Amino acid sequence: MKAIRRFTVRPVLPDPLRPLCDLARNLRWSWHAETRELFQAVDPEGWRASGGDPVRLLGTVSAARLGELARDRRFLRRLTAAADDLDDYLHGRRWYQSRTAGDRAAGDRTAGDRTAGGEAADEPPAAIAYFSPEFGVTAALPQYSGGLGILAGDHLKAASDLGVPLIGVGLLYRHGYFRQSLSRDGWQQEHYPLLDPNELPLTLLRRPDGAPVRVGLALPGGGSLHAHVWVAQVGRVPLLMLDSDVEENGPGERNVTDRLYGGGSEHRLLQEMLLGMGGVRAVRAYCAVTGHPAPEVFHTNEGHAGFLGLERIRELTDRGTGFDAALEAVRAGTVFTTHTPVPAGIDRFDRELVARHFGPGAELPGVDVGRVLQLGRETYPGGDPGVFNMAVMGLRLAQRANGVSTLHGAVSRSMFAGLWPGFDPEEVPITSITNGVHAPTWVAPEVLRLGARRIGAHRAEDALSVGGSQRWDAVADLDDTAIWELRRELREQLVHEVRARLRASWRERGAASAELGWIDGVLDPDVLTIGFARRVPSYKRLTLMLRDRDRLREMLLHPTRPVQIVVAGKAHPADDGGKRLVREMVRFADDPRVRHRIVFLPDYGMAMAKKLYPGCDVWLNNPLRPLEACGTSGMKAALNGCLNLSVRDGWWDEWYDPDFGWAIPTADGPTTDEDRRDDLEAHALYELIEQRVAPRFYDRGANGLPERWIEMVRRTLASLGPKVLAGRMVREYVERLYTPAARAHRAMTPDAAGELAEWKARVRAAWPGVAVDHVEVDEVSEIAELGSTLALRVRVTLGDLTPEDVEVQAVAGRVDTRDGLADARAFPLKPAGGGGPDQQGRWAYEGPLTLDRTGPFGYTVRVLPAHRLLTAGVDLGLVALPADSAADGAGVLLR
Structure with missing residues (x-):
């Protein structure tokens, strides 16, 4: 027989044991050995049977055992110590707090350190929203399939250890990823156990009146997709998980969050719309309910969450901002991390399917669907005009992007170079931050104890979470x-x-x-x-x-x-x-x-x-x-x-x-x-x-x-x-990506965003008229001396643009057998007159070029767009080069 209704019965803990609930609901126990040992002491056999899951454990402990523990003074002392330790962990000052402006003497800041709004320009973001399709925090919350999810879980845990104000955003898959077994002949078999959120270390997000928070998406034909928001507390970091298995949905919509990486193309599209767009709405609701600071930076971990940028554009256009200005404002505070080294690993959807979900009667009704489709269009050679590429959209919606190792950064720059035509892959604006792993999660307790005996428990814990080579030198x-x-x-x-x-x-x-x-x-x-x-x-x-x-x-x-x-x-x-x-x-x-x-x-x-x-x-x-x-x-x-x-x-x-x-x-x-x-x-x-x-x-x-x-x-x-260490990785994200993105976000006021959007439109329209007309240099022989300087003189046509709109550069470096520049560096040239009424937009530039390395050496000249709000000159993918690579003086060699 089957039950006609299912519900969860929670244990009622005696008052002295109430702190056990807080300890169980905060996933810090998954990497904190003392807390796990405390739960093991509650019921050693039950701990093994629960798979080391405190929530499941507490649901099985007998009332008699709970009463016994409530009278056990030694256990209560351990419980009090664990609860106090968690409270100190959650509210104490950590690495990130040492970076805030409040810790820097006011005299250390100058007027140049502040934006127009008055805040410190280099102030780390008040909060960061981190979106990922999967999170591997603990086996007790099986919402991961492999490395991407484990990395995301480690990112949250390291952020918590460092005190970084992160909000994680994902989906709650009712079947998670599959469980694997083998047939007698060794063939893989899949099983999808049903997960009950009430039996997981989760809390339903509720409004002050007790009603569950609900976010929704509009579907073609007038329907809706609704989702509740569950919160997993990962140390100091809340992880919001959207769940479509709610009564307001029809059967199809209820199954949107059924399985991780399951279903057909439209199913995946709906998952990614819910993750990105619904995720932003969940973040807004969470901040409104809890008073958590609103994120200044949005980080999309792989392209699956890329639609978060469209939702943020909608927020701005609903307030009267034009699409182009909204796009600039969103890009300024967005970070995109790519994890795939092959095009086949990227989600790509049929353009007509995307158009149907973002057309009239569906999401973003006030936005031209053509603008949406353009964001995911594969405009590079060999691209398929019939598909919508999620990674391409992610790159276009983010001002900062990175790969996850030095080599992968180089692979990514080559893979996406077609989005920046005219530039060598080395200049494609994708950097790299090499991944790390959360040592307190993955280091065996025996290894930790050995380190603790050598340098002390506190220093060993710091070595695993914060890092620092001096602490690790003790291994010698x-x-x-x-x-x-x-x-x-x-x-x-x-x-x-x-x-x-x-x-x-x-x-x-x-x-x-x-x-x-x-x-x-x-x-x-x-x-x-x-x-x-x-x-x-x-x-x-x-x-x-x-x-x-x-x-x-x-x-x-x-x-x-x-x-x-x-x-x-x-x-x-x-x-x-x-x-x-x-x-x-x-x-x-x-x-x-x-x-x-x-x-x-x-x-x-x-x-x-x-x-x-x-x-x-x-x-x-x-x-x-x-x-x-x-x-x-x-x-x-x-x-x-x-x-x-x-x-x-x-x-x-x-x-x-x-x-x-x-x-x-x-x-x-x-x-x-x-x-x-x-x-x-x-x-x-x-x-x-x-x-x-x-x-x-x-x-x-x-x-x-x-x-x-x-x-x-x-x-x-x-x-x-x-x-x-993941601690090293997250520190790099804070210093190299999150803080610059927050600075750009603050600088991108509505007026600044409108100015930048108008400027880009003007530059794109005028760029066909930009050209390098002539390059000349002091007479030089085929063999020149190291350290000598050449005087470059260049004439360029800017058409309707002015020198304030561009930067003219000399690019110099070693040359290969095909005269291609390698290990090149760019040197700005200065305007030297021109542009009068009778000169038809022609300008002169000049500057020195130092021959700073031996061997085959060469240079060229180029014109790039330039604006104070651009992160790099390659941002627009526009460049003007000499029409003839053999222009006067070009290709000079130093052997």
């Missing part, structure tokens, strides 16, 4: 024996975890207990352990290690230097190719000859990862370079003393060092055949493991310790530790 003094005993302890814990999960998996696959005695011998706590776990798209190459199966078996079964491998990963439910890779790996791991040395664990998620990273000795990553945007799993492993063995992609490309890891050589040239490339890189992987990794692990000194291996572990912790 850790005793070899202590490090090696820690590594073995963590490896042994992983062995027990793997056996338990493997047994549960085989039972799901239909095996009887009597068949599973062999599992007691799976893995060995004294054998070199390699981990490989991630999503399973083809480019991550789950099965590269299987290219030569006989050779892999020899490594696994080596008599003196054996290797054991733990593999996990999910393929997208619609990706049959990825599922075939999973089955291929499972079938190899099922082989009785090697199944004690290699295992595949289904249902990879945060709970598994927290055991996997610390317990592995080596973390393997072998994507197709450069298709890994960042690859943060190796960062989490490194924080636990696990060494990286990886292709030089993502973060490993910039921070690899042979002192603490290995780089797999690549064969990623444009002419390399795909199968040949995989064969070569698999061979290189085998060589590294056989010749360098395994020998170093098993090379023991007179004291029985692998001293060189331990030194690599020590260097990993000391050198990579402070770099890979």
Whole structure:
């Protein structure tokens, strides 16, 4: 029989235990060991059964046990200490508060430090709204699929630790992402358990009269999509999650937030409209209800949330601002982060579908739908005029954009260069901030305790959350024996975890207990352990290690230097190719000859990862370079003393060092055949493991310790530790993106936005008349001396523009064999007369050009738009160059 109605019965805690509710509802417990230990003490067996979820735990504790705890003075003292610690964490001063103007002496500020409105120009934003389609905060709130969501969760947690006033915005998926199991023959199977928000660490956002806050979207044909707003408290950071499963919606609309990355094209479009547009409306409602400062900066984590810019434009146009001025105002305070290194990873919708949802009778009725469609139009060569590109819209709606590693920033600039025609990819305005991971979440308690014994608990906590190389330098003094005993302890814990999960998996696959005695011998706590776990798209190459199966078996079964491998990963439910890779790996791991040395664990998620990273000795990553945007799993492993063995992609490309890891050589040239490339890189992987990794692990000194291996572990912790922190990442976002965006937002008053919009329109209209007419230079031989200076004289036609509208630059640098400029720098030239009535808009410019490097050297001249409110001259994508690259003096060489 089925129940005709479902509801949740909450426990009533005795008054002395009421603080447990606050501790359970704030997700800080997910990275705060003392709070988790307190909940474990409530009911150790119930804690294990709940999967370490305090909300579920409190729903199962008996009244008798609660009464016993309410009389337990020792427990109550621990409870009071935990509650006081949380209160201090939530309300105490942290890193961000030290950056506010209130902490700087008034005498340190000059008139130039203030905007027209009177506030300090470099004042960090009062609040930032951070939008993401998924958030991986804790396994108890399963709203993530992979790296993007885990990164978003770590971003919120690090912001909380630093005191950054962030508001997270996402969707509440009633089925989350799928749970993975395996059939008897190893085929991935998906399960979608129903999540009840009342049983999750969430609170429904309500108005002062107690009514739930509801946001809505207008649908074509006169319908509406409604959503409630649930709030997860992530330390100091509220995470707003929109839920369409409400009674006001019809069946189709109720299912909009059913699954993460599920459904067809229109379903995804509605999800992204609700995330972006509904998310802004939820933020406004949250700030109105709670008094939280309104965000000055909006950060869209990948293109899924890009519609937030359209909602903010609507807010301004409803108040009488023109579309173009509203666009400038919105761009000023928007940050866009791209995570994909390939066009195929970007959401693209049919233009007609988008037009229907933003046309008359639907959303943005007062905005010309053609203007909306233009924002997502692929205007670059090879672009599809029939699609609406979410990443393209994200870039057009944001004044600041970034990739998530140095290499990914370069890949992104090349991938989107067509949006800035006439500029080299190096000048495309996409910077990079390399991702980081939230160490308090991912560092094993045993590792933290070892650090605490060395430098003290408070300094160890600061080292993990705030960073600072000085705190991490203390690792150099850790005793070899202590490090090696820690590594073995963590490896042994992983062995027990793997056996338990493997047994549960085989039972799901239909095996009887009597068949599973062999599992007691799976893995060995004294054998070199390699981990490989991630999503399973083809480019991550789950099965590269299987290219030569006989050779892999020899490594696994080596008599003196054996290797054991733990593999996990999910393929997208619609990706049959990825599922075939999973089955291929499972079938190899099922082989009785090697199944004690290699295992595949289904249902990879945060709970598994927290055991996997610390317990592995080596973390393997072998994507197709450069298709890994960042690859943060190796960062989490490194924080636990696990060494990286990886292709030089993502973060490993910039921070690899042979002192603490290995780089797999690549064969990623444009002419390399795909199968040949995989064969070569698999061979290189085998060589590294056989010749360098395994020998170093098993090379023991007179004291029985692998001293060189331990030194690599020590260097990993000391050198990579402070770099890979999410605290370092969020500080970079604050300093390099959020604060400049807030400054631009404050400067973009309605009058300034209107001025900039009118100026851009005028410049675009006049730009066809702009030209570089003539370039001349002092006579110079083909061979010039380093440090000498050339006097450049340039004549340009500006047409209807004036020198105040442009900047004329000399661009100089090394030249390649095709006379292309590399490592170039721009030098402004100064007006030197012209522009009179009889000169038809012609102007003269001049300036010095210093020959500051040896070798082949060249220069050119260009004209760019210039305005005080532009972040860069490339912003408009307009440039005028000499018609003939061989103009007088151009291309001079210095050898």
